Amino acid sequence: MLRTVNRLLTGLAGALLVALGAAVLIGALDLPRRWGFELPSAWPFAGPDDVLLPGTDLRRWRARGWWWPVVIAALAVVVLLSAWWLAAQARRGRLREVVVHSGGGEVASVRGRALEEVMEAEAEELPGVERAAVALSGRRTAPRARIVLTLGARGAPGVALARLCEEVLRHARMSAGLTRLPAEVRLRAVRHRAERVG
Incomplete structure (x- = not known):
């Protein structure tokens, strides 16, 4: 069971990192302009000057009362899941x-x-x-x-x-x-x- 969860989590994390890295590289190297192709409208990084959240969007999200609690809660969940996964790795080594x-x-x-x-x-x-x-x-x-x-x-x-x-x-x-x-x-x-x- 733990081996299956490990493989699944590792595969998902790897796929997400590869997708994010490809999106950043395509935008940072300005490949659409150089190679002459169009990106989908929802693509987060279309050019080297693009950012994930522009200043206007960032100010708008910060003005809402739920923004920081949601960000902190999401990060806390990520940290707790990572700590649980790390503890599971340490436990499975040898029988005490x-x-x-x-x-x-x-x-x-x-x-x-x-x-x-x-x-x-x-x-x-x-x-x-x-x-x-x-x-x-x-x-x-x-x-x-x-x-x-x-x-x-x-x-x-x-x-x-x-x-x-x-x-x-x-x-x-x-x-x-x-x-x-x-x-x-x-x-x-x-x-x-x-x-x-x-």
Whole structure:
């Protein structure tokens, strides 16, 4: 849901900025006169001397009692929506805590970073794995794992993936009392710098 909202907001903001930039450039560079074409009558900038609100219009709007409250309210809404969107971006990064079910009706929570560190340490002990990075996301009652395994020169991807599922993910699922722990796993090869021989 948040990814869809991000894409929609980014697309709308990009389209508005491109349209506004094109309108300003066409007017500022005086392209209608240079290239010999006509602009629609509602076009805001027809020449390099045009402004969005001429002085007479600006004075007329300022004379009305509702002008400044509407401008301030509109800007406040833009600021609040921007702050909400920024907070949503910061929240979605990592899961702060995971709810642990003991099975007897008792519920506790463990820090998400602590569970990530345990999974990373266990994954790095697998044969052929040089480094592991784990990030938990989702809800605290239904976490998802994003795992990046960096394989050494002798690491076998199939073996590393099978052992990761059978051991690391199963242990994490059992220790947190989760019925399932979906994971997205990315495998990378370690890059060694070439050394000159001879």
